[in-house]
Amino acid sequence: MSRTVTDVESLWEAVDLHTAAIGSKVVGWRHHLHAHPELANRERDTAALVARHLCSLNLDEVRTGVAGYGVVGVLRGGLPGDRVAALRADVDALPVREDSGVDFASTVVDEDYPGGPFPVAHACGHDCHTAMLMGAAEVLSDLRSELPGTVLFVFQPAEEGPPVDEVGGARAMVASPALLDPAPTMVFGLHVVPLPTGIVGYRVGRLLAASCLVRITVRGHRTHASTPWLGADPMPPAAEIVSACGQLYRQVPATSPITVSIGHVEDAGRFNVVGASVVLWGTLRCLDPSDMDTVRDRLRRAAEHIALAHGCRAGVEYLQSVPPVENSPSWTSAVLPTLRRVVGESRVKRTEAVLGYDDVSELIDAFGGVFVLLGCQDTEYVGGALRAIPGQRGAATNHDPAFYADDSVLATGTRLYSHVAVDHVTGRLDPALVDQPGPPAF
Structure with missing residues (x-):
């Protein structure tokens, strides 16, 4: 043509x-x-x-x-x-x-x-x-x-x-x-x-938000599922961390939309074994990129303190940031x-x-x-x-x-x-x- x-x-x-x-x-x-x-x-x-x-x-x-x-x-x-x-x-x-x-x-x-x-x-x-x-x-x-x-x-x-x-x-x-x-x-x-x-x-x-990938690793101590008091179960603090993610929006101004969503969970345990770790994968979004550092800091502190309250440890990593x-x-x-x-x-x-x-x-x-x-x-x-x-x-x-x-x-x-x-x-x-x-x- x-x-x-x-x-x-x-x-x-x-x-x-x-x-x-x-x-x-x-x-x-x-x-x-x-x-x-x-x-x-x-x-x-x-x-x-x-x-x-x-x-x-x-x-x-x-x-x-x-x-x-x-x-x-x-x-x-x-x-x-x-x-x-x-x-x-x-x-x-x-x-x-x-x-x-x-x-x-x-x-x-x-x-x-x-x-x-x-x-x-x-x-x-x-x-x-x-x-x-x-x-x-x-x-x-x-x-x-x-x-x-x-x-x-x-x-x-x-x-x-x-x-x-x-x-x-x-x-x-x-x-x-x-x-x-x-x-x-x-x-x-x-x-x-x-x-x-x-x-x-x-x-x-x-038009679209700033983003980063979030990896939260909660580490406990493996034990038999019938004796959880002999170990440190990472699953309950992991669940609380997921719930806490849904409250982070309350810690930034209402005029600054953010969201933290957990989309994937990896567990190293079994139905009758308390695992040694749980890994949470998610995404953090901020319409105003100046909020990103604040939200990251709040999420890190929440994860670490929740894990500590259960006798566990948590590490938070932020990867693949996008403006x-x-x-x-x-x-x-x-x-x-x-x-x-x-x-x-x-x-x-x-x-x-x-x-x-x-x-x-x-x-x-x-x-x-x-x-x-x-x-x-x-x-x-x-x-x-x-x-x-x-x-x-x-x-x-x-x-x-x-x-x-x-x-x-x-x-x-x-x-x-x-x-x-x-x-x-x-x-x-x-x-x-x-x-x-x-x-x-x-």
Whole structure:
């Protein structure tokens, strides 16, 4: 498919026509990825699929093995230009047993993953992001002769966090030379969420929280279950520590949302043996990163004192810290015209901040850019409140085994990636052109 494009309006039209032409391919990629999910730092087959596709487009470069199984495709436009648009999609899946009901659902089990075996599913929609960006690469490669500047297609592994004894994710990609030649002048990313299908959600300032992984090890003394007084049982203090996590929000101002959640427990005992240790794994989220040190200190003291009261000891470790996703006023103002053109002004909504996290923040902090949410489910706004559409599939949150994404959103995501890249490399999407750097009107 080839054409001559002489102005940016024709580029926009070409993007939309080509997106429509490859729609069934993008859906097919998404279904394949969904049925074959891979956990963080194990995305070998996903990376191979992406790399084969990018190579088939005759991009200028396809860089593989970036921060593990990351892939970076480089498209240099045929016209002169210094701007570099980095389009980012995360590719990893979750240790969740899928219950979405779709006919392409995952039945994969990773037998070898640390702590496993684990069922594996794309319960956070990264299959959608990957397929959308594969589509955008095909669309933009067809238009390369009429594009100035450079587009980087960044397929990032391990967004959900690698095993604790491994490195990976966006921080490792930022440190890689593969993302610095040329260095991005803008990063754009998106994430599917349970908003109405096709709605784009944005926020000025912090959209997603700062995060870290928490490992609490409670050590006692092993004994027979019939004689607990002869040992020190780590299970009761571990249970109290889990309960105490739910009260930490009372120790920071009510205007500063935080959460501490324990999602996994490891016990070294047996039904008739009091074990020597219990390990609690969880996550700490703070919308205001200045609260992080306070919450960490309070959690550490609570764990140590609770364990001591039971004759045990507790150690608290904080791992894999991730900064919050923050959209600057100038970048948000610059991208809003593009978002509104792609989906329609009424379908671009200002959203509230949430305590989810995404390590795309590492890329945005390093290079500048913006991150948005993309609705993918059977929900609607009624009187300003989000509701499930009666008789439809309703809302299933990210990481829920029932999470689903409507295939119709794939074309929207492909268009968003492509239009943002076109607007940035042609100079239309640039915070330096924003007259007033304050919050945009809405």
